[in-house]
Amino acid sequence: MKKLFVFMALALMCAGGAAVAQTQNITLEDIWTKRTFSPKGIGGIRSMKDGEHYLSMTRTGISKYSYLTGEKVEDICGFGGPSQQKKAKPLPPMEGYEMSQDEQKILLSSGFEPIYRHSGVSDYYIYDVKEKTFTKISDNGKQRLTTLSPDGTKVAFVRDNNLYWMDLQTLEEHAITTDGRVNEVINGTTDWVYEEEFAITQGFQWSPDSKKIAYLRFDESKVKEYNMQMWGALYPEDYKYKYPKAGEDNSHVELWTYSLDDNKAVRCASTDKKDWEYIPRFQWAPDGTLVFMRMNRLQNHMEILADEGILLHTLYDEQDKAYVEVPDTWQFITVGKGKKAQQQMLITSERDGYRHIYLYGMDGKLIKQVTSGEWEVCEVAGVDVKNQRLYYTSREHHPTQKSLFVIGFDGKKKQCLNDVTRNVKNTEDRYVLGTYNATFSNGCKYYIRTYSTANDAPLYTLHDANGKLIKVLEYNQELNRKMKAEYETYRKTFGSFTTSIGTKLNYYTIKPKGFDKNKRYPVLIYVYGGPGNQQVTDSYGYSDYYWYHMLAQKGYVVFCFDGRGTGGRGAAFKKQTYGDLGRMECEDAIEAARWLGQQSWVDKDRIGIWGWSFGGYLSTLSLLKGNDVFKMAIAVAPVMNWRYYDNIYTERFLGLPKDNAKGYDDNSPLNFANQLKGNYLLIHGTGDDNVHFQNSAEMVEKLEEAGKQFEFRIYPNKNHSIYDATGNTRLNLYQLMTDFIERKL
Numbered sequence: 001m002k003k004l005f006v007f008m009a010l011a012l013m014c015a016g017g018a019a020v021a022q023t024q025n026i027t028l029e030d031i032w033t034k035r036t037f038s039p040k041g042i043g044g045i046r047s048m049k050d051g052e053h054y055l056s057m058t059r060t061g062i063s064k065y066s067y068l069t070g071e072k073v074e075d076i077c078g079f080g081g082p083s084q085q086k087k088a089k090p091l092p093p094m095e096g097y098e099m100s101q102d103e104q105k106i107l108l109s110s111g112f113e114p115i116y117r118h119s120g121v122s123d124y125y126i127y128d129v130k131e132k133t134f135t136k137i138s139d140n141g142k143q144r145l146t147t148l149s150p151d152g153t154k155v156a157f158v159r160d161n162n163l164y165w166m167d168l169q170t171l172e173e174h175a176i177t178t179d180g181r182v183n184e185v186i187n188g189t190t191d192w193v194y195e196e197e198f199a200i201t202q203g204f205q206w207s208p209d210s211k212k213i214a215y216l217r218f219d220e221s222k223v224k225e226y227n228m229q230m231w232g233a234l235y236p237e238d239y240k241y242k243y244p245k246a247g248e249d250n251s252h253v254e255l256w257t258y259s260l261d262d263n264k265a266v267r268c269a270s271t272d273k274k275d276w277e278y279i280p281r282f283q284w285a286p287d288g289t290l291v292f293m294r295m296n297r298l299q300n301h302m303e304i305l306a307d308e309g310i311l312l313h314t315l316y317d318e319q320d321k322a323y324v325e326v327p328d329t330w331q332f333i334t335v336g337k338g339k340k341a342q343q344q345m346l347i348t349s350e351r352d353g354y355r356h357i358y359l360y361g362m363d364g365k366l367i368k369q370v371t372s373g374e375w376e377v378c379e380v381a382g383v384d385v386k387n388q389r390l391y392y393t394s395r396e397h398h399p400t401q402k403s404l405f406v407i408g409f410d411g412k413k414k415q416c417l418n419d420v421t422r423n424v425k426n427t428e429d430r431y432v433l434g435t436y437n438a439t440f441s442n443g444c445k446y447y448i449r450t451y452s453t454a455n456d457a458p459l460y461t462l463h464d465a466n467g468k469l470i471k472v473l474e475y476n477q478e479l480n481r482k483m484k485a486e487y488e489t490y491r492k493t494f495g496s497f498t499t500s501i502g503t504k505l506n507y508y509t510i511k512p513k514g515f516d517k518n519k520r521y522p523v524l525i526y527v528y529g530g531p532g533n534q535q536v537t538d539s540y541g542y543s544d545y546y547w548y549h550m551l552a553q554k555g556y557v558v559f560c561f562d563g564r565g566t567g568g569r570g571a572a573f574k575k576q577t578y579g580d581l582g583r584m585e586c587e588d589a590i591e592a593a594r595w596l597g598q599q600s601w602v603d604k605d606r607i608g609i610w611g612w613s614f615g616g617y618l619s620t621l622s623l624l625k626g627n628d629v630f631k632m633a634i635a636v637a638p639v640m641n642w643r644y645y646d647n648i649y650t651e652r653f654l655g656l657p658k659d660n661a662k663g664y665d666d667n668s669p670l671n672f673a674n675q676l677k678g679n680y681l682l683i684h685g686t687g688d689d690n691v692h693f694q695n696s697a698e699m700v701e702k703l704e705e706a707g708k709q710f711e712f713r714i715y716p717n718k719n720h721s722i723y724d725a726t727g728n729t730r731l732n733l734y735q736l737m738t739d740f741i742e743r744k745l
Helices: 002-018 028-032 192-197 477-486 545-551 571-575 581-596 616-624 646-653 660-667 669-675 695-705 727-745
Strands: 053-057 061-066 072-078 094-099 105-114 120-128 134-137 144-148 153-161 162-167 170-175 185-187 204-206 212-219 225-230 237-242 252-260 262-271 277-285 290-295 303-308 311-319 330-335 342-349 355-363 365-369 375-386 390-396 403-408 420-422 429-431 435-440 444-454 456-464 468-473 492-500 504-510 520-527 557-562 603-613 630-634 679-685 710-716
Touching: 002 252, 028 162, 028 545, 028 727, 053 094, 094 120, 105 144, 105 710, 144 204, 153 204, 153 212, 162 212, 192 646, 204 277, 252 277, 252 290, 262 290, 262 303, 277 330, 311 342, 330 375, 330 468, 342 375, 355 375, 375 435, 390 435, 403 435, 456 477, 504 545, 504 581, 520 581, 545 557, 545 727, 557 581, 581 603, 581 616, 603 616, 603 660, 616 630, 616 669, 616 679, 630 727, 669 695, 679 695, 679 727, 695 710
Parallel strands: 520 557, 520 603, 603 630, 630 679, 679 710
Antiparallel strands: 053 061, 061 072, 094 105, 105 120, 120 134, 144 153, 153 162, 162 170, 185 212, 204 212, 212 252, 225 237, 252 262, 277 290, 290 303, 303 311, 330 342, 342 355, 355 365, 375 390, 390 403, 420 429, 435 444, 444 456, 456 468, 492 504, 504 557
């Protein structure tokens, strides 16, 4: 470890020595078209079965590396040479891969075409490791979610809302379902709202023995359609899809199992409009038991049940006065061998007030709460069943930091695996803080760790199970040198302030070079503020990080805070905004501006605020309600009334509109349009399938009715990200916002 930090210190000294040169100005072209600050990484890491080697994918192929040394062993599969595909067609660029359990076949994807934010269709190829040949799976159209069976002899996929399986020897397609129809029935994948809010698109899974497939069926025929015009042709195309808004009907969802042996499907579960509205997760346990999760409409009651044929057995039950989060970790492990082998369920929950790790038996009884304390677990990174140890990341040191730990299944022998360094008196070790993530080998003998801070690009290192450094894989030394020596982008600092009601809120600032506390600077506040979200973290960012430094070079201070309702500080802090979205968040934004106005280095008459999505909602509401403290606001793709947003997200935090009309309406910016005094820029893409253009159109109408002047920019056909592959759209967007800030702040 010490050698690594000597290396890092020398690099920083070199960077500091070079900093005497003239600082270069950051341009928007640097950020969006030249990609001047893009960090290097290690792509597509997959542990091999032996736990001693891993695969990594680049644009040119897939290579095998040794965990023991970090050195390349061999190239497994190349994409750039003469095509080895049958029929001798040239290979397109490959984008993703999956290896069969016997490691003799590699499933590759290419030509991804997005459908929504997380879903899309691709062409798929099978690479035979022994024969060194590529075979395209199908010429009958692109597929979704193509997945190898555990035995590596078959694949399953979705096409045109139907589920298929295919024998890789014959490449013959077998339809499991035939009733799939656009905007009516979906098989094997999920509808728009499940994809967006439950983060699930894979609506099918192979059984461990490769003989069955469990899959979801969505009947969305009663879900109302949303219509968007897509421009480009002589007559615009009407694009319609099913989008359930707050209080409106959801899809009727069923869970089925299909047997390949007898070509029969059996329904296992379905949503019941009276008690159970959602099936957000399902999986096969190692012994072949199908287990699924169900939730009620208000999402304050969740059950996990095992399908035991005729009966359903309850494994887990959780309720909350506000809402229950779908677990970040939910998996089954087999502890012991032979007759002593036992299946256990590993799950994360906030049931004690903070997100922690729990172990349950298959009888539904708690075995152990593995972690505890007034801090949050972020992710379970690795499970070492043999040695009964869990590796996880958490916010134990501070809500803005993310550290790596290992702990026994029994909750004992916890150890922090962060790097350590000696203090100046050399009397004790101190943990090096920042943001740690880890990818573990099969069996958890090794892991590849990623470490970054707000002012340092990612560092990739290889370690053994006890944290011992084996090799530095990628340091991003040149980028760090460029950031610090040429552009001086290392000035993001962290702190906290206390509001008038005594709430302590975390923040970061980016200040101009040569900052003088006796000089008064204009301030731009960035805000998001949505439930559970965190923006103030000591981790590396890209686009906005460098844009903020560009603004600092122009003389602005950039300020960001996490208000009430945000994450990393426990369930009570997060859930205090339940039923009343917007009020506390807006109060905190105004408090932040007032606190800034009291600082000697702030020009209190030149404080602005901006945000995107929930942040756009909050920046708009803050400008209207805090019209005596904010000079300007920018809102990108904002929600303007929660009645217009989808039901899973909105009802989770506000309940049903019929039961909580005040929660939906009292903090809608639409009701405060007549209070606009400052400068306002509203931006929206007309192809936004997430936060509909309807929100901004309604706000424009309200502002016009109130006789208010403002600026408005639309991006035709662009979705919620307002992005295209060239970067030109983002470049245009950030040029627009930069110009507005310089003119109005």
